[in-house]
Amino acid sequence: MVRCNKPGCQKCEKGKGEGHGPIWILSVSLGNRKVRQIPIPSAWKKGVEESLHAFAQSRKLLKQMASVNLDLLKLRKQER
Ligand SMILES: [Zn+2]
Numbered sequence: 001m002v003r004c005n006k007p008g009c010q011k012c013e014k015g016k017g018e019g020h021g022p023i024w025i026l027s028v029s030l031g032n033r034k035v036r037q038i039p040i041p042s043a044w045k046k047g048v049e050e051s052l053h054a055f056a057q058s059r060k061l062l063k064q065m066a067s068v069n070l071d072l073l074k075l076r077k078q079e080r
Contacts, residue, residue, distance in 0.1 A: 024048075 001019035003012040011017040024040040026048060040048050 002023055003017075003019045005012065011020055016078040018068055022042075024042060024045050026038045026040050028036045028038065030075070
């Protein structure tokens, strides 16, 4: 929820209003401690969440592949 701070806005009135929204913010880490915050239209929320899930799954798979390749490398070196 966000408050617009416009004088006289009923939704943001102190104690009564609950602000505007809910709005959804996607935080993207760009490395180097940089984070970009992108507002997401609520109609896109589900799609964005699914994409984030798919991204997390691929990253997990890549980590597993890296780990297996590391083990293979160690085995090959032992065989020499
Ligand atoms: Zn307001």
